Amino acid sequence: MTDLVALKAANASRWPKAKLTRNFMPAAKRLAAPAAKSRYQAVSARTGVPWPFIAVAHEREASQNWNTQLGQGDPLNQVSTHVPRGRGPFKTWEDGAYDALVNCAPFAARNKDWSIGGTLAMLEQYNGLGYANKGRPSPYIWAGTNQYVSGKYVRDGVYDPATVDQQFGCAGLLMTMMQLDPTITFTGARIAPAPKPPPGAAPRPTIATPAKGSIGAFFVDLFKSVFGRK
Known part of the structure; x- marks a missing residue:
């Protein structure tokens, strides 16, 4: 047995x-x-x-x-x-x-x-x-x-x-x-968190801060030029 x-x-x-x-x-x-x-x-x-x-x-x-x-x-x-x-x-x-x-x-x-x-x-x-x-x-x-x-x-x-x-x-x-899925847990089970980006790495693009050269960056620059925002 x-x-x-x-x-x-x-x-x-x-x-x-x-x-x-x-x-x-x-x-x-x-x-x-x-x-x-x-x-x-x-x-x-x-x-x-x-x-x-x-x-x-x-x-x-x-x-x-x-x-x-x-x-x-x-x-x-x-x-x-x-x-x-x-x-x-x-x-x-x-x-x-x-x-x-x-x-x-x-x-x-x-x-x-x-x-x-x-x-x-x-x-x-x-x-x-x-x-x-x-x-x-x-x-x-x-x-x-x-x-x-x-x-x-x-x-x-x-x-x-x-x-x-x-x-x-x-x-x-x-x-x-x-x-x-961080809601999945078991007593006695540890999982290493996802690795953080290395120091100095560029932040992930967002709507407010799009990647350089992207279509999003073009429209952000256009918006700033039209409305005089810096």
Whole structure:
């Protein structure tokens, strides 16, 4: 039986050491976009599961396809054939997501520990504990970071140590989403703020102070000359 306390501690200790090795930004922007965020928040309100957890699970299970079940990525309008089997069909993505989080193992809606270690451990349980039982970092969590090199279950019960998971891991997605959206926080998770411009760097152009040589600068100069403003 997997020691979940140890798994939480292991993932919490990997978090500050993790460095991204792939470009997570396009996927993170999709997940944190206002339209997507509002749908995740609607499910969060019904289940108590933080919306970023729902978002990254959606990405891993179905590449954010809204016509699939959150539980395993099977079509929304069919009875699922992958684990969890026998779920659905559902009228809406939100209904399928509710079912996956409330009625299916590992019952994320019952989780009370949403620290970064607890969050990552719950995500790992969502995918399966085969990697933890082997003492290996799960690609479901760590793919695309320096905490993962290779090894993947290529199908149920079949582990290939040489296969490299090409999907984005949940940890890297969360890290990048946290850079985009400062409202995303987890106890024990710190993200470095976006770098400040170097000393002496030109300020970012605005309507009032457009970039030199731009059409905006032309109209500002014209306005000043007509109205005698300096």
